Amino acid sequence: MRVRVYDSLTNTYFKSEVYAIVNTGWYERQLVLVPSEKGGYLKFFDTLGKSGNEKFSEVMINTIISDRPQQWITKRSGFSSKQITGFNKLLHNDVRFFEYAGYPWLFDNKTILGSLINGNEILLKGSIFEDKVISSEIAGWTYVESQADAGDFLGKVSSLHDSVLKFAGYISGAYVDKDRNMHPVSDIRQVTMSFDSQCCDSIEMVFEGVTAFNLRPSKDNHSADIFSAAIIVKDASVFFCDDGIKERDETYGGTWITAYSLRWRFVS
Numbered sequence: 001m002r003v004r005v006y007d008s009l010t011n012t013y014f015k016s017e018v019y020a021i022v023n024t025g026w027y028e029r030q031l032v033l034v035p036s037e038k039g040g041y042l043k044f045f046d047t048l049g050k051s052g053n054e055k056f057s058e059v060m061i062n063t064i065i066s067d068r069p070q071q072w073i074t075k076r077s078g079f080s081s082k083q084i085t086g087f088n089k090l091l092h093n094d095v096r097f098f099e100y101a102g103y104p105w106l107f108d109n110k111t112i113l114g115s116l117i118n119g120n121e122i123l124l125k126g127s128i129f130e131d132k133v134i135s136s137e138i139a140g141w142t143y144v145e146s147q148a149d150a151g152d153f154l155g156k157v158s159s160l161h162d163s164v165l166k167f168a169g170y171i172s173g174a175y176v177d178k179d180r181n182m183h184p185v186s187d188i189r190q191v192t193m194s195f196d197s198q199c200c201d202s203i204e205m206v207f208e209g210v211t212a213f214n215l216r217p218s219k220d221n222h223s224a225d226i227f228s229a230a231i232i233v234k235d236a237s238v239f240f241c242d243d244g245i246k247e248r249d250e251t252y253g254g255t256w257i258t259a260y261s262l263r264w265r266f267v268s
Contacts, residue, residue, distance in 0.1 A: 002065040002136045004209065004236045004260045005032055005045055013236035015064065015145070015260070017134045020102025022117060027080070027096050030061055031106075031116060033124060033133070040124040044116055064209035064260045065136050066173065066187040068101065075100040075107060090114030105132070141206075141263040144238060150231035153264060156200065159244060160229035163197035165255065168215060191257060194267075195226075201266040207238070209260030216255045231262070238262045 001018040016032035019042065023029060028047040033040050049058035077084045077098040084097055090110060091097055097117055106113055109128055116122060124130055137143060144150050157163070173188030189210040195203045218224040228244030239248040241256035250256065 001063075001068050002208075002261070003030065003032065004062040004064060005030075005034075006060045007034070007045070008049070008060070015236050017136060018102075019129070019134070020100065020106055020113075022097055022101075023080075023099050026057070027098075029117075031102065032061075033129070034121075038123065038125070041121045042116060042124065042127070042129055043121045044119070062209060062260055063187055063189075069103070069134070071104070072102055073100075073104045073107065086110055087114055087117075090118075092118050095119075103132075138263070141265050144231065144233065144262040144264070147233045150233050150238075154229065154231060157195075157197065157203055158199040160195060160197065160203075160226045160242070162199055163195045163203070163226045163229075164224050165193060165226070165242070166196050166202075167194040168192070170210070170213060189259075191259070193257075201268060203264060204267050205240075205262060205264045207240070207257055207259035207262050210257065211237075211260070212250065212256075212258045214250075214252075214256050216253065236260065 002015065003018055004013060004015050006013055014035055016034065018030050018032055020031040021028060022044065026048060029044040030047055031042060031044050034043055045061060047059070047061045049060050075084055080096065080098045082098060083091060084100060087097055087110060091114055095118055100107055105128070112122065112128060142153070144153055169192050171188050171190045172186040174184050174186045176182055189208070191207045191210050191213055193205045197203060226242050229240070229242050230245050232239040232248045234248065237258060237260050239256065239258050240262070241252050242254045243252065245252065
């Protein structure tokens with residue numbers, strides 16, 4: 001499970017894997033690895049900003065990949081006002097802990113988990129997490145995490161010059177099952193785009209955690225080939241468009257997309 005996190009203390013965004021989720025709804029918090037010069041540290045972050053208005057609270061953690069690891073376990077106390085057994089003496093009086101979803105080895109280390117739930121940080125180096133660092137990256141793909149990565153990609157594909165968009169597909173994650181029960185949560189939000197090019201092999205791009213997708217097909221009597229493309233990386237998110245513009249512009253009249261993650265590969 002991969003997410004984009006806003007750290008209100010440093011006013012910065014970063015991407016990370018989730019090691020555990022405690023509680024649900026208004027009280028939900030997610031345990032992530034925060035990058036730092038010292039090698040990183042583990043800390044729980046609120047999923048929702050506590051602005052005082054529960055109905056219109058700001059989302060602080062955005063989902064990129066929603067699939068929870070198969071190794072995760074779930075523990076519940078049964079009531080939001082009741083602590084999970086074994087943690088009463090470890091937690092501050094004002095701390096809630098009524099649901100746990102995460103790795104069993106972390107749940108079994110109750111002292112460490114209790115300290116984290118209390119709001120403390122744990123350095124990765126020398127901790128129980130050091131040899132259990134996780135990654136949802138898929139082999140065979142190159143990930144665009146920085147502007148330098150974007151420049152490297154555009155260099156290898158000649159900025160998509162003399163390329164055409166061959167295919168574009170969107171998966172939301174929402175569906176209606178065989179009994180016609182509605183599952184309306186859009187928790188995948190993935191766009192796949194395939195390009196054929198005269199300058200290189202065909203290219204496949206996958207955007208995850210998509211926040212907007214503006215598709216503009218070529219008009220009648222107009223060519224569909226691309227002269228130049230742009231990728232702009234900022235605040236742990238990506239803006240892509242089929243023109244070589246210099247700044248993110250969501251008023252651009254061509255095809256563009258915004259997402260929290262981008263990976264790509266050449267395909268034959």
